[in-house]
Amino acid sequence: MGRAPGLSVRLKLTLSYAGFIMLAGVLLLAVVWVFLLRYVPEVIYTAPRDAPEWPGPLIVPNRSDLLRAFVPKAALMLAFLLLFGLAGGWVLAGSMLAPLTRIKNATRLAADGSLSHRIQLEGRGDEFRELADAFDTMLARLEAHDAEQQRFAANASHELRTPLAITQALLDVARTDLERDTGELVERLHFVNSRAIDLTEALLLLSRANQRSFAREPVDLSLAAEEATETLLPLAEKRGVTLETSGDMATADGSHALLLQMTTNLVHNAIVHNLPAQGTVWVTTTTSPDSVTLTVENTGTPLNPRLVTTLTEPFQRATSRLHTDHAGVGLGLAIVKSIAHAHDGTLTLTPRTAGGLRATVRLPAARPHPGT
Template structure:
């Protein structure tokens, strides 16, 4: 925080400004009156056949100066008093905003300014601050849920490993070392996958990323080739593997290459892992829009997903109920990482659940 010396309050400054402008107006009228007196003849004046006396310039100047002094005193009082009241009335919304800010600083995020009145600079400031509080409250709630879910997800594998070890110790005679090691290794791999996903999510939300021109078609083709190779190595041997098709259109995005690659890999992995039946289709499309943006669309077949479930798939550790394939449960962070990457690129993410089943994910990124 910047150390500042104490200065005049805004109300006092406005009051002095109002009084100063009022006195300047009085000075202008005073000068105008003096200029008008120049047109009055000097000396004692007598008019009419009877010689009636009329005031001259000196007489009028004397009276003018006397009443001008009283007028300046009255303008000073009215300017300071009226300016103080007017400034207080104008700055009342600022006090309300400051009160809400102090309460927010004390940890209360539920209060809102809710300033009434027509649209002006103060109401726009209050509405902008209320909007910021809404976003902060949602972010705090999401981070709280994320921390709780992350703690649970990271604790579960260790608890499982401890249980496996305790069971093996309790029955030394019936201990199957190979089976124990296999289960411990599988649980440990799940913990590693969860940790890596959390690290990827933190990296996706990091500021200060470097952006450059990224051609989507070759990058998507590379990720698809890796997915096909991994599917061939890990296939079940019955030929029931999803068919991956790439419909590549020209698309050059202004993005971070590593994060875009992570985005594509997560979408492809999500489409393959939750594609039931396993002989379904995964279609990837790249292209550009007339608005100067690039698009990536990943659509997969599968069972019908309820719209309310599809709307929550970007939340941490949320999985599509009934879509997880045995032996590949995932950690529920794939689409969460995708959403974070899209936000870091100021893009758009749209997830729809077609009536025929499966998911249709569309990503819009700024073009290079």
């Protein structure tokens, strides 16, 4: 937005300093006038020269004499104070505003796309240091978010290109090999197309969660856990995994559809990435005065803590995820993290000592609604 040019802050501070000094000088001269000059009479009466007590030549200045001697010097002093205030104020204002200049330059670099620059303001803590540190923190978060978005865009393009390339290859084979069994071709095309649709829907869900474009209502996470486990029970039975749910009613404010999707993703992830047989998934809910917690644990192989910290990144998969029929599209935990953040909550992933993963979602407890 265009603005009319105005005085710089440094000039404004300089004028303020000089004006304050001039005001102080005027007040000082006024004090001198009030407490000194007013006691000097305008006319001095002296004894006649022929009086016996006449001591000889005597000159006594009156008020007019003092004013003629005082006013020019006071004017020179005020002029000196004005020049001193302007010069000193300009130097002091420049020194005080130097950190703002560094912050301004860093802001322009960030506006031009350079997010790696940091102010790193030296010195003890004050308002400018707090502002610079807050700006550095913001730049670090923006840089991390920008890098994450670039990785996401690259990975999404790769993931979307793969089914399209496979579909193109299958169609080329069908066009050149007319004697090939079309039933097998149609089945493979259907599978690839279904995977592409799942990926697209997951991307849309992730975008919806990031934008927080949903209405909030009280949602009981314990009921969501029961619904998710009931939906995924056939998959668990097929893979030989036992589902166990427990816990108290844990109500949070949010979208029922998104919180159910979050719970379903966690339970699905725990079922798929489990032991080959005789695996177990525990789903529990707890509540406290300020928050509610959903915890999903599963048995499985021991996990590297470094790998666990990357599982919430979009399209991040462990090695075992690449060769299963229910591997998903690599957005399950990323969607869980986005839904949790959209509800002002957190997702914590912790490898279990005996093997497997513990996923904990903590959300703010629902506030009492009027009429409840």
